[in-house]
Amino acid sequence: MATTNLSAYDKATIPNASSLRFGIVVSEWNPEITQNMRKGAVETLLDCGAKEENIITWDVPGSFELVYGCKKMIETQNVDAVIAVGNVIQGETKHFDFVCDGVTQGIVDLNIKYDTPVIFCVLTDNTKQQSIDRSGGKLGNKGVECAVAAIKMAALRQI
Numbered sequence: 082m083a084t085t086n087l088s089a090y091d092k093a094t095i096p097n098a099s100s101l102r103f104g105i106v107v108s109e110w111n112p113e114i115t116q117n118m119r120k121g122a123v124e125t126l127l128d129c130g131a132k133e134e135n136i137i138t139w140d141v142p143g144s145f146e147l148v149y150g151c152k153k154m155i156e157t158q159n160v161d162a163v164i165a166v167g168n169v170i171q172g173e174t175k176h177f178d179f180v181c182d183g184v185t186q187g188i189v190d191l192n193i194k195y196d197t198p199v200i201f202c203v204l205t206d207n208t209k210q211q212s213i214d215r216s217g218g219k220l221g222n223k224g225v226e227c228a229v230a231a232i233k234m235a236a237l238r239q240i
């Protein structure tokens with residue numbers, strides 16, 4: 082059963098992001114996918130009131146490096162939330178499993194260790210087409226979904 086549209090959101094249900102700072106850490110693997118998600122995330126943050134100067138974007142080599150990149154973003158950039166953007170596609174070997182497990186557990190650990198939410202914007206797909214469909218294709222854009230999550234979690238952090 083395919084997922085629902087990832088890009089649907091109701092601004093009336095989203096806090097205003099005008100006072101919030103966001104970090105976005107983007108994997109360079111599969112850039113045609115990750116750049117589309119980054120673009121969707123930035124456009125959504127801006128649409129919900131975020132200021133362009135309050136969105137800091139860094140690149141890392143691959144999804145496995147997202148964990149360290151998000152760690153440094155939290156430690157040095159005074160952000161209210163971080164969006165980790167990556168795309169892992171199954172190849173011939175078990176490497177897919179280890180990368181996915183590593184980035185997943187690493188982001189979980191960051192959410193436990195730091196008081197800054199890290200949003201899991203990592204597509205872990207069987208095929209390239211699945212990734213295309215979820216990064217601005219027929220199923221929407223994961224970056225949009227994760228930008229909304231980042232705003233909501235940043236607002237929760239301020240309680």
Ligand SMILES: Nc1c(NC[C@H](O)[C@H](O)[C@H](O)CO)[nH]c(=O)[nH]c1=O
Nearest residue numbers: 108110142143144145167168169170
């Ligand atoms: N195959 C994919 C990778 N592999 C690279 C790792 O993420 C990592 O950079 C390397 O193992 C060095 O530590 N990364 C992705 O993001 N997507 C892939 O499909």
Ligand SMILES: CC(=O)[C@@H](O)COP(=O)(O)O
Nearest residue numbers: 170171172173174176177
């Ligand atoms: C997720 C990966 O690292 C994978 O795309 C690499 O491909 P392979 O498993 O064929 O080496």
